[in-house]
Amino acid sequence: MNTQTSPSPQFYLTAPAPCPYLPGEKERKVFTHLVGPRATEMNDLLTQGGFRRSQNIAYRPACESCRACISVRILANEFTPGRSFRRVLAVNRDIVATAFPAQPSSEQFSLFRRYLDHRHQSGGMSDMTALDYAIMVEDTHVQTRIIEYRVRAPGDGLKGKPKGELVAVALSDFMSDGLSMVYSFFNPAMEKRSLGTLMVLDHVNRAKALGLPHVYLGYWVKGSDKMGYKIRFQPQEHLLSQGWQRYTSSEASED
Structure with missing residues (x-):
């Protein structure tokens, strides 16, 4: 080819x-x-x-x-976290998020394998090796960053790379009109932290700080449990036959 x-x-x-x-x-x-x-x-x-x-x-x-x-993107500038999202932010106030060039590490791969073995044992990525993971991260010709989420350790934020436990990772493209979350994974044992939700909220805040209007979440499939979380981040737009259209739903988390 x-x-x-x-x-x-x-x-x-x-x-x-x-x-x-x-x-x-x-x-x-x-x-x-x-x-x-x-x-x-x-x-x-x-x-x-x-x-x-x-x-x-x-x-x-x-x-x-x-x-x-259905392609979904969050309207970052209009997004205001409801009570459930504020609880997620509060629970994770000890998490430090840092963006780096798209380079893999053995620590990332260890967390990646733990995530796959717990969440996606029979999926298409279930047999990925360290080399496969490295290719997934590095094989990019666009502006891609890897964002690490770590539990704050003494001295973090003063200088150098944070040293705390790595609990979540997001591979994201930085585009002209927003951030696109290519792939993310987290420690499945930390369910109470809702780390998947935290990463989306962090991307919304990053988009706002950069003056970018959108956070792209990929595809939403109504009726698919795997995709259900995406509908909670509103306001958002869906790409339909007539273009991007604003979407509202009672499934949004405003409790």
Whole structure:
């Protein structure tokens, strides 16, 4: 397959495969390569058009009979945490979040394996090795950062890299109009901390601080437990046939 850069991206279609979200459905994806000097520009445009990035590939669903996958982005500037989100922030006030260049570490991989073994034992990533993880992090031609979340240790915040226990990690693209959460994982034993929620809230705050309007969460599939959390972060927009549309739901967490 030709991966050389050209004036216009070349798109390809995958063969049908079992859907990981809806039983009995088949999924297909359209994809292109994100390489060369225009990779950052293309990643921005494609993400705004409903694509997701995995390594140097941008893809989106192209299923023949199903349109259940909906691209979701949070309206960061309008977001105000409700009481349940404020509780998550309070519980995690001892967490230090630091963004670094997209470089893997053995400490990250150890946490990644622990997360997969607990949450995704039968998923497509379940057999990933340290090399696979390194490729997932490093194989990017766009502005990607890895954000580490650590329990505050004595001296953290004074100088140098935080030294506390690593409890969560987010791999994120920094784009012209927002942050795109490519992949995140956390210590599954710390359920009471709601670390997945914390990372999304942190990305909203980072987007606000950078003057960026959006946080892209990828796809939401109604009826899929794996995707249910995304609908809680409102206000948000969904990408529909007529473009990005504001979405509201009683499932938003304002309790």
